[in-house]
Each structure stands twice: as structure tokens, then as C-alpha cells.
Amino acid sequence: EGEGGIMTxxxxxxxFGDALDSLSLEDFGDGGKVEPPSQAEQxxxxxxxxxxxxxxxxxxxxxPQRRRRTGRNAQLNIKVTxxxxxxxxxxxxxxxxxxxxxxxxxxxxxxxxxxxx
Numbered sequence: 001e002g003e004g005g006i007m008t009x010x011x012x013x014x015x016f017g018d019a020l021d022s023l024s025l026e027d028f029g030d031g032g033k034v035e036p037p038s039q040a041e042q043x044x045x046x047x048x049x050x051x052x053x054x055x056x057x058x059x060x061x062x063x064p065q066r067r068r069r070t071g072r073n074a075q076l077n078i079k080v081t082x083x084x085x086x087x088x089x090x091x092x093x094x095x096x097x098x099x100x101x102x103x104x105x106x107x108x109x110x111x112x113x114x115x116x117x
Contacts, residue, residue: 072100 037045080088092102 068098070098070100072098076103 088099088102088106091097092099095102097105
């Protein structure tokens with residue numbers, strides 16, 4: 001510090017002073033361990049929220065969920081035109097297929113189409 005306790009700009013101020021030096025871990029509580037609410041408490045909270053007209057801010061997805069466990073575990077990454085991708089997704093969504101299932105059906109159709117040539 002410069003003259004009269006004024007900082008000259010080269011020193012860093014200590015906003016906490018010695019306050020943190022005297023603290024121990026016990027001063028910070030139990031580490032935030034909180035029991036999750038019971039199902040009854042969760043239902044009560046949801047019912048109360050519904051009663052007062054609470055609107056959830058959770059995003060509602062406009063994209064259909066395309067995942068489910070199928071046993072498929074190999075990944076195929078290919079480049080296609082946006083139109084081809086949109087058409088592929090549209091077919092899979094319309095039929096309720098996951099993308100791997102749609103690909104398998106497409107391959108079977110291609111095999112059938114080209115097996116005689």
C-alpha cells in the first residue's frame with residue numbers, strides 16, 4: 001500500500017482479510033447432503049403446482065424420440081444431402097422405426113432390388 005493506506009495499483013487487495021484463515025471444514029456444514037423427496041412429497045408438490053397454475057419451463061420436444069434398446073451397437077456415419085436425410089427421417093418417423101431399423105429395411109430392399117443383376 002502506498003501512503004496513508006491507499007493502494008498504488010501494484011498490490012492486490014485482500015477482500016476477506018484473515019476471516020478465511022480461521023475457518024475449518026466443519027464450518028461449512030454437512031457438504032450439502034440432502035435426502036431426496038419421497039414419492040408422496042413429489043406428488044404433493046406436483047398437485048400444488050397444478051392447482052396454482054404453474055407452467056413448467058421444460059422444453060417440449062417437437063422431434064420424435066428415435067431411441068430404444070435394440071441390441072444394435074455399431075455406428076454408421078455417412079454424408080447425405082439434407083433432402084435425403086429429411087426423407088429418411090420422415091419414413092422412419094412415419095413407421096415408428098428407430099434409425100437403425102430403417103437402415104436395415106433399406107438395405108434389405110436394396111439387396112432385393114439388385115440381387116438379380
